[in-house]
Amino acid sequence: MAEGELVVKALLGSDYRTHSVLITPNRLESLTPALERCSSTAPVYLAQQAVMDQIAGFPIHRGVLAAGVRPQSMDLQSLLSAVDQLVVLENLANHDNVGGIFRNASALIGNPATSTRKAVGVVLSPGSCDPLYRKALRVSMAHVLNIPFIHIRQSWTQAQKQIAESGFRTIALSTAPDAVLIDEEAVHSPCARAIFIGAEGSGLAQPTTNACQVRVRIPMATGVDSLNAMVATGIALHRLMSPN
Numbered sequence: 001m002a003e004g005e006l007v008v009k010a011l012l013g014s015d016y017r018t019h020s021v022l023i024t025p026n027r028l029e030s031l032t033p034a035l036e037r038c039s040s041t042a043p044v045y046l047a048q049q050a051v052m053d054q055i056a057g058f059p060i061h062r063g064v065l066a067a068g069v070r071p072q073s074m075d076l077q078s079l080l081s082a083v084d085q086l087v088v089l090e091n092l093a094n095h096d097n098v099g100g101i102f103r104n105a106s107a108l109i110g111n112p113a114t115s116t117r118k119a120v121g122v123v124l125s126p127g128s129c130d131p132l133y134r135k136a137l138r139v140s141m142a143h144v145l146n147i148p149f150i151h152i153r154q155s156w157t158q159a160q161k162q163i164a165e166s167g168f169r170t171i172a173l174s175t176a177p178d179a180v181l182i183d184e185e186a187v188h189s190p191c192a193r194a195i196f197i198g199a200e201g202s203g204l205a206q207p208t209t210n211a212c213q214v215r216v217r218i219p220m221a222t223g224v225d226s227l228n229a230m231v232a233t234g235i236a237l238h239r240l241m242s243p244n
Helices: 003-010 025-037 049-056 078-081 095-108 133-139 156-165 183-184 207-211 229-240
Strands: 017-023 045-048 062-067 087-091 119-123 149-151 168-172 193-198 215-217
Touching: 003 017, 003 025, 003 062, 017 025, 025 045, 045 149, 078 119, 078 149, 078 156, 078 183, 087 095, 087 156, 095 133, 095 229, 156 168, 156 207, 168 207, 168 229, 183 229, 193 207, 193 229
Parallel strands: 017 045, 087 119, 087 193, 119 149, 168 193, 168 215
Antiparallel strands: 017 062
């Protein structure tokens, strides 16, 4: 589900197929150009605000909704072959964090459709939330639609092994005091990197951390134990993956 004018416009202009659009009459004019450019023949339904709220089950202040069609998931090897940078999320169940991380990745690195230097993909563990859930999609400002991703449903250990064997330098984002400072890792020669990020609180599972080639930490002031996952990922992407 796409919610809000900006996200719905992004859906209409993306490779995702639009199933249908539901809007209030006062939103039709601003959405018309995007609807006309869209090659989809998806129906557009007009409804008064009260009707839309009743359909959704809660007040939809933005007055714009659209349903997209979930594409068939790509396999992991296809994703690894299409990108040269990777964000790996382990048990991130917070939709705000996941949506924000996709937005960070698109802003700081790029995507295969538009990037001329580096392209990023996202791998999510079985315990992570769905990036196409409406809140994650909204927080990402629809950049979930631009970044290729795969949600692992089977062996997480095997997926990690496949990432490493595909030539990615695997990096665990850590708060451990003996982890390498992120700036020390940043001076290494440019390479295909896979940054592993764990859930807030629990962090990465120990087997995952142990399997990574290097652990890095972001230096912080004394008395602060960690950063929000979305913020930490943004810093890591900027320091380790952004084009020079």
